[in-house]
Amino acid sequence: MMSSGDEGPSNADVTLNSSVADLNLQEPTSSSPDNAADSATISYQPPISNNVPGFRYKYPQAKPTPPGVDDTEWNKLFTAADSRYYNKHGKNSKESEKYRIRGETYELALKMLGEKREKEKLVAAGLLPAKARKIPTADKLGKMSTTIKREPSTASRDATPMFGTSIGDMTLGIAEKIKSEGRARKPMAPTTISSDRGTPAPTTTIKSTPIPPPKLDKPVLKKKATAPSVKKPVIKPRSETPSGTSGSRPSGPRTSNSTDNESGSNDGGEYCICRGPDDHRMMVCCEGGCDDWYHCSCVGIDETDTRELLDRYVCPKCTTAEAFTTWKPMCRYYNVGIFQGKLPCKKHARVTMNPPSKYCSDEHRDAFWTFVKSRVRGDEKPSMGGALNRKEIGWLLERSKTADDVHGLGGKPRLPNKEDADLTRPVGLYYLTAEEQLEIAEIQQKKAVIEARVGGFTNQVKVLVMINDRAKHALKLTNLEVKDFCGYDNRLAMNEAEFSIWCNTAEGQAALETGEIGPRTSETLSLGMIMPHPAQSIPDAPKGPDALNNMCLKARKKCKHLNWRELHNHDFVYNKKILRDELERLARAEAEIVDNAETREAAKDYYANNVTIQLF
Template sequence: MLFFWGKSHLAFESYSVFPIIGPGMTEELSKEELKRLQKKFQEFEKAPKYNLNSEEVFCICRKPDDEGQLMVACDGCDEWFHFRCMKLDPKYEKLVANFYCLFCDRLFNKGTTLWKRKCKLEGCFNPIELSEEKKSKYCSEEHGLMYMKQTLLDKVLKQESLNDQRLLNLKEVSSILREVGDCKALAKLGEELPIYSDFYPNANLSPLLTEKVAVWEKQIQQVTTDLEHLDSRLRLVLALKDFLKLLNENINIITIPDYIPGSRTKSSKSKSKNSKKSDICGFNRVILDLDKATDMDQFKAKISPYLGKNTIDPEEFKKLYQEIYPDDDDMVDFVGPDNWLAGFCLKDKRKCNKHHSWLNILADDYYLQTQLLEEKKKRLQDEKQTLMTDYNIERWETLEAEVASN
């Protein structure tokens, strides 16, 4: 399944972990718009950081955070902005994944805002359940049932006629629901001609048709296998991204005095004074084996020491980090093979030209490959279905002719 990133004006139509539309790919500004935005940024940058009462001020409105208004931190500049000033509805608070202010998005192309997909139930603005084990269109099973019941009743109780055909009543609907096996079978009910072999199991395909079906099934199975491999690789990339966040937090604890890990959104709280937070490149050479590995289990075993950790022992991490940076600023040329932290590029990702945007590029490549394979799989399935449909129609027409002749 593919997911795509959306901008704030596309809010909640989609959700993903990595952007398909990346930094620098937004619509170009006109000269007039660019001048107005640059002027607005200069005013914002030159504005006082404190008011006359020595209170720290935030956002483009330059007001203190003392009114209990919902705020969100920009992932590009770490400035805090009011939902109201950014023209964001407070009911979408739980749907913010990553936020980029107008300046970082449109002026400096640092990134675009990411929204989580909302629950399909009308009136609910919680994000959908999304994990490795479960992919849902709803925030909970309860809301999923409520949506299905509401949709079904709307269809049944609809009063207008459709092409002069009588609508089903509740009793008839209940009878149909007892007969079908699942939701997919219900959705397809009446869309296509019944399968001939379901009624006449002893009817065999011709040798030529059997051979053609076997070829299509083999190709479809190969594409399915390739998709599974890509999905496994993408999951590893996502796990690495989560692990890099953990590394950044631990580096902040070491390098920033009195550092307190905080969330990206807040309400009725002052802005954190933490500055120069760690945002490492995180490139790891073992990730290069991702495309070379033919045995995914072997690759997982190789990279597993770096992934799947929810916590890191602070003292152990500090020791590893100080082996690499004994003088805080200068990195040593060589450390021992037991220092797993040395396998990661610890440069600021904005200054690391060697591995610039490597994680996003890798993820985008997998998404593109997945899209192409899914299109190929659908095409093969459609071709096979067309072949079987023609055969099905032919058999029913033959049977109809036989019955008519008798």
């Protein structure tokens, strides 16, 4: 329905959307702002989804949607409210989560919703200017070849419906159509569009009601890289910068920096070894096969190194001899920054250039050699252990034919391998003195004892697993009143010596060979037995099925063996770590003795022909 003062549009100019059933327009009765705002009344409102079952909110705290509000609109408002708290606390997701749990984010979203509704009312009443619309240039209008029929109107404000108005091959969406009809427009003369600066420009005559051209539909801008879901990984675009280690594969790890997201909020998924969400920290994708995403802080990788130096990341569980994490060569100027105590350069070197370069730029190349030149002593006096002069540096470079020779300057002298010698055996073993041989024999004896102790703790961990499995199996086979019983076995209380004896018994050998531990036999009952006080009497253990033999059947929470699994496992693992550290210390001591023997033999001729004089 429309007033008699308006002439309805033709079928060629107006295309009704199938989702719109009716449209009613009324002419204003006066020139007041209130009546002018009601001059165009749309009776149809698009259906909204309010608290629809199965709607996926970004955060569960956004439930429920306020009455009369669309779920999608409320979800966006709640996300925007969460972003305010997130940015307020320096992009700290944990702080914004506290606001969501306390309900303050929900209250802020309600406040934002009220402000939005008030603003919509003011815009509709003409008290606030509508959002500026972008007018296409004359070139674009000329390309679209737009010709819209002008309809006469007797009203001061044109209220002709524009549903389905086509511009070229573009059709307004329902949201734009409703906005076009609901806003009061000033009439425009059918003149030409020209430049604001008076410069002549192509013009296009518009034969239409005075409605500005709508925005052209632009391709939707995709958000920057966000870590994909674990269940449905999305392949992310990778950098096309050539790598220094792989010529056919694009270099650069698959990274995600969630601080670039428009919403500034996490997606609630589970990633990384911490099984946490995508919480605005930089993440890196494993390229070893699992395609899982990991927080750089959780896997011990610096974010700056990730951006500049990481070539390919492979997580520990996917690491093999062929697939492992690789890095790009670092700019050589990094060492200068470390030496001077300044911020070092952590960019990758241009190794893919022709010819390759050890520097990230020409500036750092020149700065490096300027620094090297500044370290050279300017006088001609011979060095006495300090900086070298130009002649001494030239003499060293003349005698260093290869880069390995330069790198070996100042190092310990080495001896070549003898003919028909075992290449896996260190050269220094051939030049050990009697005292050094005795010392090495003592070290090897200590290492053998420690390795045996490490093997004992490894077997105790296996027994712990077998006892736990036996307790679970016994629960399925027997009908006990206490369903959640303790299950402790006193074979875990043996010390190292007692456990070593138990391993040599038939019971222990059978358990370690089969991986299943049975009831305790009479042969091992004395191991780990508690010696009672002379006046103390200990009742015999109740007889029962073999599945429950030597097993604590008290309720788990009431038993004194609480957390026996965790305590014993921690004890065994910690003891193994201490013993392995001791093994490494002994190995370093042995290697140092052998290395000193080789150095002594290599420098024998030098000290024979040179005399050292002590001056003070």
